[in-house]
Amino acid sequence: MSSAAPAAAADREGLRARNAVFAAFVLNGFAFACWVARIPSVRDSLGLSFDQLGLLLLALSVGSVVTMPLAGAVVMRLGRVRTVAAGAVAVAVGLLAVSIGADALTSVPVVAAGLAVQGAGTAAWDVAMNVEGAAVERRLDRSIMSRFHAGYSLGTVLAAGLGVLLLAADVPTWVHLGGAAVLALAGALLAVRSFLGAPAALEPGQEAPRSISLRTAWREPRTLLLGLMVLCMAFVEGTANDWLAVGVVDGYGAAEEVGVAGFAAFVVFMTVGRLLGPVVLERTGRVAALRGCAALAVAGVLVFALAPSVPVAVAGAALWGVGTALGFPLGMSAAADDEAGAAARVSVVSSVGYAAFLAGPPLLGLLAEHVGILDALLAAAVAAAIALVLSGVARPPATAPGSSS
Numbered sequence: 026m027s028s029a030a031p032a033a034a035a036d037r038e039g040l041r042a043r044n045a046v047f048a049a050f051v052l053n054g055f056a057f058a059c060w061v062a063r064i065p066s067v068r069d070s071l072g073l074s075f076d077q078l079g080l081l082l083l084a085l086s087v088g089s090v091v092t093m094p095l096a097g098a099v100v101m102r103l104g105r106v107r108t109v110a111a112g113a114v115a116v117a118v119g120l121l122a123v124s125i126g127a128d129a130l131t132s133v134p135v136v137a138a139g140l141a142v143q144g145a146g147t148a149a150w151d152v153a154m155n156v157e158g159a160a161v162e163r164r165l166d167r168s169i170m171s172r173f174h175a176g177y178s179l180g181t182v183l184a185a186g187l188g189v190l191l192l193a194a195d196v197p198t199w200v201h202l203g204g205a206a207v208l209a210l211a212g213a214l215l216a217v218r219s220f221l222g223a224p225a226a227l228e229p230g231q232e233a234p235r236s237i238s239l240r241t242a243w244r245e246p247r248t249l250l251l252g253l254m255v256l257c258m259a260f261v262e263g264t265a266n267d268w269l270a271v272g273v274v275d276g277y278g279a280a281e282e283v284g285v286a287g288f289a290a291f292v293v294f295m296t297v298g299r300l301l302g303p304v305v306l307e308r309t310g311r312v313a314a315l316r317g318c319a320a321l322a323v324a325g326v327l328v329f330a331l332a333p334s335v336p337v338a339v340a341g342a343a344l345w346g347v348g349t350a351l352g353f354p355l356g357m358s359a360a361a362d363d364e365a366g367a368a369a370r371v372s373v374v375s376s377v378g379y380a381a382f383l384a385g386p387p388l389l390g391l392l393a394e395h396v397g398i399l400d401a402l403l404a405a406a407v408a409a410a411i412a413l414v415l416s417g418v419a420r421p422p423a424t425a426p427g428s429s430s
Contacts, residue, residue, distance in 0.1 A: 038221065039164040045219035046161055047176040049109060049154045052212045054180025056116050057147060059205035060085075060123065060140075061181070061266050061288065062188025063198050065274060065281050067127045067136065070198070075398070079390020082267055084137035086385070088119075088144025093379045096152035097239055097372025105160075106217045108153035113213035115146025117206035124202035150213070152375050156368050159361035160221050171302025174354035178296035181266075185289035192282050242369040250418040251359050251370075252377025254315075257412035258352025260381035261322050264405040265291050265345060268389050268398065269329075273342075276399040277335045290339050291346040298350025305351070311359065312420050314351050319413035322348025326406040330399045345405075352412060353378070359419040381408075 068078050100108050122139025126132045158173045184205070191201050242248050269291055270284035279287075298318070305314050325348045328341030360374040361367040392401035 036165075039161060041219040042157070042161050042221045043165065043169070045216045046154060046158045046173055048216040049150070049157075049213060050173045050176035051180040051183075052113075052209045052216070053116075053147065053150055053154065054177035055184045056120065056143075056180075056205055056209035057266075058181035058184030058292070059188065059202055060120065060143065061270070062185055062192070062285050063123075063127075063201060064267070065270060065284060066192070066198055067123070068271075070127050070131060071133055071136065073133075075393040076387070076390045078271075079387040079393075081133065081137055081140070082390075083387050085140035085144035085147075086379070088141035088146075089148040089379050090144075090376070092145040092148035093152065093376040094239070094372065096149050096375070097242075097368045099149060100153050100156055100368045100372070105153045105157040106220050109150050109157075109217050109220075110214055112146040112148070112150030112153065113210050116143050116150065117146075117210040119143025119146060120202045120206035120209075124199035124206075128197055128199040148375070148379065152368075152372055155357045155371050155375070156361065157220050159358065159364075159367050159371070162358070162361075163364060164221065168303055168306055168358065170358040171299045171306070171351055171354040174357075175296050175299030175302070178292055178299055178350075181292040182289065182296055185285055185292055189282050189285050189289065192285060237366040237369050239369050239372060242366060242373045245370070245373075247418060247422075248360065248370050248373050249377065250415060251356055252374040254412050254415040254418060255353060255356035255374050255378035256381045257408040257415065258319070258322075258349060258356065259378040260385050260408040261326070261345075261405045261412070262295075262349040262353065263381055263385045264326075264389060264402060264408075265342070265349065267385065268393075268402060269342060269345075272329070272398050272402055273335065273338060276397070277332075277338060279335055283335065287335075287339050287342050291342040294343040294346035295350050296346075298347045299354065302351050302354065311355055312416055315355055315416035315419055316413055318348050318351045319409050319416060320348070322352075322409035323406045323413070324348070326402060326409065330402045330406075348409065355419055359421065362421050 073081060096108070119139045119142035122142060123136050126135030126139055158170055162169055188201070265288070270288040273279050273284035273287040274281055302314070309317070321344060325341050325343070325345030329338050329345055332338035332341055356374055356378065357371055360370040389401050389404065392404065
C-alpha cells in the first residue's frame with residue numbers, strides 16, 4: 026500500500042505533464058499558424074512580389090535557425106520550464122511587432138524584425154517542449170510523441186479556421202495577431218506549471234545517465250542523418266505552411282479565404298495522421314511508418330500542383346497533410362531515444378531540420394518568379410522522396426529502452 030501511493034502520485038504527475046506538453050504544442054502551432062493565415066494579407070499590405078515575400082519569410086527562418094543550435098544548451102542550463110516560458114514571451118513580442126509593422130507602419134523592416142524575434146522564440150520553445158515530451162514518454166512508457174505534434178497541428182487547425190472567419194469579416198491584422206500573442210503567452214505560462222521539469226528520482230543503486238555535449242552530438246553520423254531526414258520532411262511541411270495558401274490563391278485564381286481553407290485541409294489531415302500515429306507505430310514500427318508517410322507526401326504534392334481544379338487541389342493538400350504527419354515527430358523521438366543525450370541530440374536534429382525553413386522560403390519564391398508557384402511547389406515532392414530513402418536511419422539503437430523498428 027505504501028509503495029502503491031508514490032507510484033500513483035508519479036502516474037498523476039506524468040499525466041498532468043502529458044496534458045501540459047500537449048497544450049504547449051497546441052499553443053505553439055496556434056501562434057505560428059495565425060501568422061501563416063495572414064501571409065497573403067501582409068503581402069498585399071506591403072506590396073511584395075513573390076521573391077520579396079520569400080525574403081521576408083526568410084526573417085522568421087533566420088531567427089529560428091540562429092537560435093536552434095543554442096537551444097539545447099539553454100535547456101540544459103535553464104531547464105525546460107524556463108526555456109518554454111522565455112520562448113513564449115519572444116513569440117508574443119514578435120507577433121505584436123509584425124502586426125504593428127504591417128498595419129500601422131507599413132514597414133518591411135519592422136515586420137522582418139518581428140518575424141526574426143518570433144522565429145527565435147519558436148525555436149527555443151520547440152526544442153524545450155520536445156525534450157519535455159520525450160521525458161513524458163519515458164515516464165509513461167508510451168510512444169506518444171506524434172500525439173504531442175498532433176497538438177501542434179490542432180493549434181494550426183484552430184488558427185486556420187479562425188483566420189478564415191476573421192478574413193471574411195475584414196478584421197485587421199493587428200487585432201488578429203495581437204490577440205493571438207496574448208493568448209499564446211498566457212496559455213504557455215500556465216502550461217509549464219505542470220511540466221515534469223526534472224528527471225524522475227533514481228532507484229536505489231541506479232546511476233544517473235551521463236549527458237553528452239552538443240559537440241559530441243554534432244559528430245554522430247546517426248544524429249546528422251536524422252537531421253537530414255527531418256530537414257527534408259520539414260521542407261515538405263514548411264512549404265505547405267508558407268506557400269500552400271498562396272498557391273491556391275495565385276495558382277488557381279481563388280479568393281484568399283479559399284486559400285486559407287486549402288491550408289486548413291492540409292493541417293486537418295496532418296492532425297488526424299498524428300493522432301493515429303501511436304496506433305500506426307504499434308502495427309508497423311517507426312521506419313515503415315516514416316516510409317509510408319514520405320510516399321504519401323510525394324503523391325499529395327503532385328496532386329496539388331498538377332490538379333485540374335481547386336477541389337482536386339484541396340484533395341491533394343489533404344493527402345499532403347497525411348504524408349507530413351509523422352516525419353518531424355518521429356525524427357524528434359528518434360533523436361531522444363537515449364535519455365542522456367536527448368537535449369543535445371534534439372537540438373542538433375532540430376537545427377539541421379530547421380535549415381529547411383531557412384532555405385525554403387527564398388528558394389520557393391525565386392522558383393515561383395521563374396516557373397510559377399505551382400511548378401515551384403514540386404520541389405517539396407523531391408524532398409519527400411529523399412526522406413523516403415533516408416527513413417531507415419530512424420530505427421532505434423539496439424541499446425535504447427524498448428527499442429523496436
